[in-house]
Amino acid sequence: MSTRTSDPGGSAEPLVVGVDVATAEVRAEVRDGRGGLAASASAALPRPTHGADGSAEQDARTWWPAAREALARCTAELGDRSRAIAALAVCATSGTVTAVDTGAEPIAPAIMYDDRRGTEPAARARRAGAGRWNDIGITPSATSGLAHLALLAERTEDPDTRLVHTPDVIAERLVGHPVATDSSHALKSGYDPLREQWVHEALEAAGVAPERLPEVVAPARPLGLVSRKAAAETGLPVGCQVRSGMTDGCAGQLAAGAVESGQVVTVIGTTMVLKAVSTELVHDPTGVVYSHRHPEGGWLPGGASNTGGEALADVAGELAELDRAAEELGPAGLVCYPLRRRGERFPFSDERARGFRSAEPGDRVELHRARLEGVAFCEKLALRRLGALGVTVSGPIRTAGGGARSSTWCRIRASVLGEPVLRVPGAGTPLGAALLAASGTVHPDLSSAAAAMAPRARMVEPVAGEVERLAESYEAFRAELTARGWLA
Known part of the structure; x- marks a missing residue:
């Protein structure tokens, strides 16, 4: 110290x-x-x-x-x-x-x-x-x-x-x-x-x-x-x-402990923000992925979607109950892009983008499940976009923000990604700001501040039997975005 x-x-x-x-x-x-x-x-x-x-x-x-x-x-x-x-x-x-x-x-x-x-x-x-x-x-x-x-x-x-x-x-x-x-x-x-x-x-x-x-x-x-x-x-x-x-978004990334090259974090608040750490500046010809400067050298490539926790705004007081029911239900029988506003900016950019469902849900539980899956599909699409641009990902994806508090949502996201995610409870923007305050004062640098102050992560595994079904739903989701002309 x-x-x-x-x-x-x-x-x-x-x-x-x-x-x-x-x-x-x-x-x-x-x-x-x-x-x-x-x-x-x-x-x-x-x-x-x-x-x-x-x-x-x-x-x-x-x-x-x-x-x-x-x-x-x-x-x-x-x-x-x-x-x-x-x-x-x-x-x-x-x-x-x-x-x-x-x-x-x-x-x-x-x-x-x-x-x-x-x-x-x-x-x-x-x-x-x-x-x-x-x-x-x-x-x-x-x-x-x-x-x-x-x-x-x-x-x-x-x-x-x-x-x-x-x-x-x-x-x-x-x-x-x-x-x-x-x-x-x-x-x-x-x-x-x-x-x-x-x-x-x-x-x-x-x-x-x-x-x-x-x-x-x-x-x-x-x-x-x-x-x-x-x-x-x-x-x-x-x-x-x-x-x-x-x-x-950057503060949430720091709070989750993603400060070293190859580390990635998804912060789900009102929107979904996905950030990585790279030694090199990432060039995206579409401008969808952009890079902040790392406070201590290197870059923080990523982007912010217009989907995220906002997709659940109309059921904010019922999330615990709906999460339990959605977990019992299993994968939804429809594909949903839960965009509530006009236009998208990440993992693709198109002002024409609108939310959609491939079919009407059987009930409100299935709609809730489809929304959770839809945000997870956007996360997977964003990770693939980063990979296509040459961003190296080492280790599991960290996850923070309000969305990370839902164990059901974390399991769905792990199943969509086909690999475990690291759930970092309490890794919000105020903690990220505190890490910046501590860097050079209480701790000698940001890396040491994150190592000492970031919460301990918990591994969340994919749900057995759901990975293949959700992979099919993801491909249907991607195909629908492409058919509408939003995704190249």
Whole structure:
């Protein structure tokens, strides 16, 4: 264990905080150097508003009060032990941005990660930065952070206002001055991780003045120290280090312990995020697979699907009962693609994609089973896509997020993949953020932080007798996607 930059708690065992600004709430977790949970709290955020024009917005002014509340509840729970908090990092959704004034107060609604209004600026950015996008394997889309920045720039023309990502707002309120953003949140906002600079020509073509954007640093880097004002509001110790985070998908990957080359994790939250670790940058000509920079060298290739836990949104209060019945039922007699929104982005990209069923289910249990299988089919398709691009997978697939809490779903996924999966309970975004906070403070680097703090994984085996039947269903699923023209 390394010496901390600051030691607010004297000789007390050091603690770190991971903060996740999710869509519906802000969650904070305080962890010790072994990953033990010392305190946790959450505070609700207002539901984003969605419009028929493809808009998706949220009141960004609610982010800091919610973060402040969650942090204050954690430190109140810890009491005097809160003085031992050495560092904090913030993670959030990729592509969610807002505009702030000189005091870090949002002056416009946040443009959320799933806002689809940026088709035109995204097209201009693609043309202007074509060479760069080819190099780094990123293609700006209507839902990218770059397109969202363009929408904000058009709405807020005052040059003194700044365009920032969600974690930047929280970090700036904590330290009391503007902060750099991290290269993970900046990736889809027009940042070139190869040359370590904003893609100025593309941003300018989209109407975004680069001087309105923050500097960029790698994840797990110091941004500043908690100010006296923020300490009084949150209970954090003055001088606690605030460090740069990563997107929620990347944080979930770290929390599952997938930090070494060849390791892969599927995080099933609202969406399904699949991430790998590679020594080389992965080039996908379709732009479906993209790569974040590993905080310590190398790359994190993967993608995020629009399927996932959202497929079960209408039965959220009945999951345990339906899971038991679905396990007794066995493989469904129909194929289901449980997409609830318009368009897909991974493991294939097509704005025309819609959810479908090959037949009507016999009852609600069979529909539930078909939905669970459908997400698993997307996971298998995504893994095969990574393999086709040259990504090496060593060892079983790790799984984390809300979907990993369902033992039934994990067994179905193992059966679809035809191999065991490693279920990592409690490996959520707040823990991933805590690992970034611990890297270089409580632990010397990210690998050692993950080894010490990531939860112990549990092996989940395929269900005997179901692998062949689900392999047939997977092929039918893939054939249906191909027939509809969505899958090449």
